[in-house]
Amino acid sequence: MKNEKESKDQFIKKLLQQIAELKKLEMERKKTEEDLRFSEAKFRGLFENVFDGIYQTTPDGKIISANPALVQMLGYDSEAELLAIDIAHDLYANPEDRGILAQRLEKKGELRNVELVLKRKDGDHIIVLENARAVRDRQGKVLYYEGTLTDITKRKKAEEALEKRIKELSCIYNISYLIEKPGISLEEILQGIVNIIPSAWQYPEITCARIIVKGQGFRTENFRETIWKQVSDIFVHGEQIGTLEICYLEERPESDEGPFLKEERSLLNAIANRIGRIVERKDIEEALRKREEKFNSLFNSNPEALVYFDRDFNIEDISPKFEELFGYSIEEVRGKKIDEFIVPEDKMDESKKLKEMSKKGYIFHETVRKRKNGTLIPVAISASPVISRGSTIGVNVTYKDITERKKAEEMLRETRNYLENLLNYANAPIIVWNPKFKITQFNHAFEHLTGYTADEIVGQELPVLFPKTSRNESLIKIKETLSGEYWKSVEIPILRKDGNIRVALWNSANIYAEDGKTLLATIAQGIDITERKKAEELLKKQREELSAFAHTVSHDLKNYINIIRNYAQFSLLKKESAEKNNQEIIDITKKMESFVNRQLQLADAGKAIGKLEEIDLNILIEEVGKTHSIEIWTKGLPMIKGDPQRLKEAFHNLIDNAVKHGKADRIEISSEKRRDTYIIHVKDNGKGIPQEEIDKIFDMGYSKTGTGIGLTIVKKIIEAHGGNISVRSKEGEGTTFEIVLPIRT
Template sequence: MEGELRTVIDMSNAGIVILDGDYNIRFTNKSASELTGYQVEDLLGMNFMDIFSAENKKVIKDMLAEHRMGENIRSCSELEILTAQGNRKETEICITTTGDSNGTGKIYAYLRDISQRKMSEERLKMTEEKYSLLFERVQQGLFISSREGKFIDCNQAMLDMLGYKDKEEFLSLDIARDVYVNPEDRRIFQDLVERDGFVKEYEVELKRKDGKRVTILLTGNIKRNGDGEIAGYEGINTDITERKNIEHELRKANDFFRNLIDSSVDGIIAADIKGNIIIFNKGTEKLLGYKAGEVIGKLHITGLYPPGVAKDIMRKLRSQEFGGVGRLETTQSTLVDKDGEHIPINISAAIVYEDGKEIATVGIFTDLREKLKMERELQDAQLQLLQSEKMSSLGKLAAGVAHEINNPLGGILIYSNLLIEEMEDSDPKREDLKRIADEATRCKEIVKSLLEFARQTGPKMEPIDINRSINEGLFFLENQAAFLNIEIIKKLDLTLPLIEGNSSQLKQVFMNIMVNAAEAMEGRGALTVTTALQPENNSVLIEFSDTGRGIPPEYISRIFDPFFTTKEVGKGTGLGLSLSYGVIEQHKGKIDVRSKVGKGTCFVIELPAKHENSAN
């Protein structure tokens, strides 16, 4: 039985020693030997006090002194022992005494190694201290809350974020009612976190104590109790109010600049370094006919220019000659619209840099079509004024010359005809005199034309149907030999209004132009006569287009000058078009000519329309 008891004692994890009244060890087990580092035989006979460090000997002595022989007392303490190797070891020591009626008894000491537990406790304490330090020092607001809607704990950053100084006051708040701007957001958070186990960066607005709002990103997870049930939530609140304000201001600034760009009447285009279009404002939409969505990120910038032009612009942008490197001062260029039409524009451009690197190019484009049109109209008006002044001067000159020549011509005609009548038909001089009379007659016709050209009084005006005047002129001409092989194409607007004019003079102008056309086509080709109303300036447009040989460019500016003609000598006076110019001018109209050598000529006449009923 004693052997079995010894075996059980040796199996104990606790070191067991039995002391006598002088605290000498009378019995020990293997666990005590392993704990102290002494062999069992070395422990037997040792004084129990010798295994303790000097600072702990008094403590253990006091403990032993409290246990009087004969009383059943048990006490425990945690003390360091000194092992046989001189190492210190944390040990839990429990002492009990037993006594009998004879007053004899024994002291039992139980020793258990608690080094690992003490180390774990120390680590836990350090971890808790670190957690507590982190909990308080972290910049984000940390919280633990219950499902019922109360805060269980929070850090200082959470208090500062929401403007509270008293933590107890904060922990007493109803979260949904007192903290959330929209209480429904608290329920949404609960649904999300309980469904998924966590929530990441849930954006929500909270109320500060002073009533101001803060925007936070809430990241949290559920907390469970010992039974695995959801007990509450813990989370981190990151204040993004300042970031949201900055984002709002950036959006406002972007909206302002976007509106500024879109409000520009000029076209504004920006492209990244690869040439992909990234800005295409409304001014450019109107200029080129594209919608921004059709080109942004879809069309390369070179697609908006004629071949080679975009490359030339980039060359100038990187040159010093055109405004400095990275800048292009206003210069004229060309864009291509959605329909392929070339649009004259002024462009000023710049390279956009970021940290010294090119990131984009931006250009501002001004539509020059209206400006160039106005310049042409001004030039035409100046030319017309010059032509009018020239015609006026030439008219006065022609009138004086005509009057001076008319009387001598009359004498030549009278006396030459008298001499012809007196001569025999066989007289060889008769033919010479007849030639003199014919040339004098031709000169008289020229003088007559000069006098008509120089006439200062205006023609009698009345309502005229332009289509009728054209048809009457064609009726007179189309059976003449020069028109027999010419195709006459009429494109007459039958809704034309009447004009105020002199029918005879205008008919003569139309016939003169059509005869010139027939001669230019040398009796074979097509003559197209077109009439139309121009509502924008309430005028009637008349065009005579032929397929003749055309007029060389150097002659165009002189075509309406008196005595200028491209016909052979003796086949024209050179007064027909100048007289036509004068007639149209007297009718407050305009006459112009377009021509291309080898393709044909088009005379364009504009006459002001009456404000009354249209012609039938």
């Protein structure tokens, strides 16, 4: 029995070694069957994860102490309940075993790995492995026994089951060994599997097998389809690709599934599952082979210089273009650091940073690298990590020769600078906008035209530059350029930052992409014709006034001439009245002279201002006030530039109008600064102007008590200074004239 036990132990030990070997192979390949992993886990549970019971007993058969594991192992509710039993009768399946073991302890002092059959509280038998020793006093008398009990019931059952599975494990092992043969094809693997399968079934001598995968069949030589058959489907990625069939050629007794054991069904499913993984792996290997071929083709034919580094940045491979660009062969650089060859001394820190960055993700960087002959070359470096199962295993790096591009960029930069200077320092306002009407460039002359800086206006849409009153009309003209139309002397009003409006005459041109069709931008060049427009308006107005003036002068002079003619004719008829008539003629000619002087004064008022002089309005008003007997109050009037004599005349007429026609006895003159203009307020406390007359007071010849040209002269003088004048009045509350004059520097 001892030899048989040792033989079984050796067998178990050998079997454990085989299983460990299988486990090692499985860990290396990381490709094991689910049933094999289940069997190993179960086996580890049986042999590694056991719970030991610990006890102390007296020689006369009483339990002194027991640990919770022992109490649980024997099925008792508590330690106290267990301590109350009689060991020989209540615990041992064969009560005589107690005495035999006690004698052995008395004689040898210990027991090693003794198998016993014990009774649980519920009557079930368990098999335990006992290790114990006798504890003695100084005289050698046994005080008590202590030891451990290991429940090996499951292990013993597992050993029996394991014997049944040996053939299954051998089958799995042989299949695993088969698929690891170097260079073996899928067809050879499948044929080898069908040849291995029969030996793992209960009746190998009458067992045959067949595998059908993707329409291709593999079978044992004796295969014949019978009614005693087991079938399992083969799947790859959830799609059935074939079947595995096992047939008995002769009838055998009924078992779990016809004549087949349930373990054989499990093994059949496991093999079918394994075949699916094998096919999947071979498909992946084939796809990987094709991908490698494609990669190698792309790597070697790529027009850029390529390098593949391992995870430590040792060179593994370089492309032919790398050899051509840098002058090194693969034999010179393989296994070495790139810094030893193409990185200049002053770029070592940069290279180190790029390496660290490339391990984490894609990078792009432009720098300089060194050829074998020592010359430097500008390159664009792009790198990306090669990641497998979440870890970086290498880095792909591309070196692109950008020498020509750098030369082109330098030429482009010089051209751009030239054009930028040409645009920015051109005297004419120039603006550029894209097809979405967003402003992209804005030169200094345009800044001067609008009062905006380029930073304020670039990026905004064009309508910001147009007055509301003409915005839609201007946008219509601009949209016409999208269809390819060009502006040729198109007038468009421009809204300045200060709210004033300037008129510019524009020419435009479209900028297209290389295809000649895609519009990239529109550039427009303008000329500020605001002053010209004002001059034209003034000229038009002056012509109208001249026509009216000529008509008035002609009419009035004709009247005077007719009167003189009548007096002269009357004197010829009645000589006694000649002296009186001559005096009337003299009076009429004086009136004619006064009339002509007034007309000349009116004409002079609208003349353009010549040289501008610095004028202190406070002093000018003080001088004008001396000629009038009225209180004039001034407050903080500014220094302005203009014609002092004509401005004196303007303020004289305003004050004279307030006194004679408004019956005022006090005038207040104040000022304020508004953007780039001065606003002069001339306010009197006179009787005011009727509302129906306000719109007429600046008309030439309009007056109820005077010549009707005083305020007309004022208006002409102010307009000649580039300003304007307006009036507001209410009867009984006085009148205020508001003069707006530009601030001239």
